[in-house]
Amino acid sequence: MEKRSGRFWEIDCLRGLAVIVMLAYHFLYDLDFFGLANIELRSGTFYYTGRGAAFLFILISGTALSISRSRALRSRSSGKPAENFTRYLERGLRLFSMGLVITVITWIFFPGQYILFGILHFFGLSAVLAYPFLKYGKENLFFGLLFVLAGFYLKDRTFGFSALLWLGLRPEGFVTLDYFPVFPWFGVLLTGIFLGNSLYKNGSRQFKVPDADKFLLQKPFSWIGKHSLSIYFIHQPVFLGILLLSGILDPGIL
Numbered sequence: 001m002e003k004r005s006g007r008f009w010e011i012d013c014l015r016g017l018a019v020i021v022m023l024a025y026h027f028l029y030d031l032d033f034f035g036l037a038n039i040e041l042r043s044g045t046f047y048y049t050g051r052g053a054a055f056l057f058i059l060i061s062g063t064a065l066s067i068s069r070s071r072a073l074r075s076r077s078s079g080k081p082a083e084n085f086t087r088y089l090e091r092g093l094r095l096f097s098m099g100l101v102i103t104v105i106t107w108i109f110f111p112g113q114y115i116l117f118g119i120l121h122f123f124g125l126s127a128v129l130a131y132p133f134l135k136y137g138k139e140n141l142f143f144g145l146l147f148v149l150a151g152f153y154l155k156d157r158t159f160g161f162s163a164l165l166w167l168g169l170r171p172e173g174f175v176t177l178d179y180f181p182v183f184p185w186f187g188v189l190l191t192g193i194f195l196g197n198s199l200y201k202n203g204s205r206q207f208k209v210p211d212a213d214k215f216l217l218q219k220p221f222s223w224i225g226k227h228s229l230s231i232y233f234i235h236q237p238v239f240l241g242i243l244l245l246s247g248i249l250d251p252g253i254l
Helices: 009-033 044-077 086-111 119-129 139-154 182-199 218-226 228-245
Strands: none
Touching: 009 044, 009 218, 009 228, 044 119, 044 182, 086 119, 086 228, 119 182, 119 228, 139 182, 218 228
C-alpha cells in the first residue's frame, strides 16, 4: 500500500489519457462540423472512441471523489477541519457556472445546437448528487446499474417537454453539440465511487503498481490529468484559433 497523502500517479495518467483522446476526438469533430473534412463521428470507431474517453473521464472523477472523501474523514479524525456538503456544493456551483459560460458561447456562435447540458453541467450537478452515495461500497454498483439501464431506456425516446432534459428525457427535435444527462452518466460516476472505495480504501492504494518513473510518458500525462478542467474549458477556443490563424477555416463560417 501507499502513503495516505499526495496524488496517485495512475489516476492522473488515466485522466490525462482520457483528456488526450477527448481532444483528438473534438478536433476531428471540428474539422467535420466546419466541412473541412468528411469524417464519420456519429457511429463506428471514432464514435465509440469519443464515448470511451468520456466514460473513462467520468469514471475517474467518481474515483477521485471517493478518495477526497476518505482523506476528509481522516482529517476529521485527526482534529483538522473536514470536508462537508458545503464543499461539494461550492464545487458543483463552480463547475455548473463554467457550463453556463459554455452555454452562452455556443448559443452565440451555434444557436441551432447550443449546449444546454454538457459535461461541465453534468459534473456540476453530479458533485452535489454524489454526496449521499460516497459512503456506500458495493451498493453503488447496483445504483449505478439502475442509472445506466434507465439511460439506455430513454436513449431513443423523446418527450413533448424540456424541463427534465438534464435527467435524460430528450425533448422532440432536440439537437446539441454536447449532451451528458444524469441517466446514464451518473451511473458511470457511481461506479467510479465504488472503485475508489474498494481500490483506494481510506485514501490508501490497496494494490501495487510499478514506480511512476518507469513510464516514459508519465509526467506529461499526469500534468494533463492534473489540469484537465482548465484544458477542457479552453480547448475549443484554442482549436478554433489554430484553424483561423492557419487559414484553414474561413472566419465567415462562424
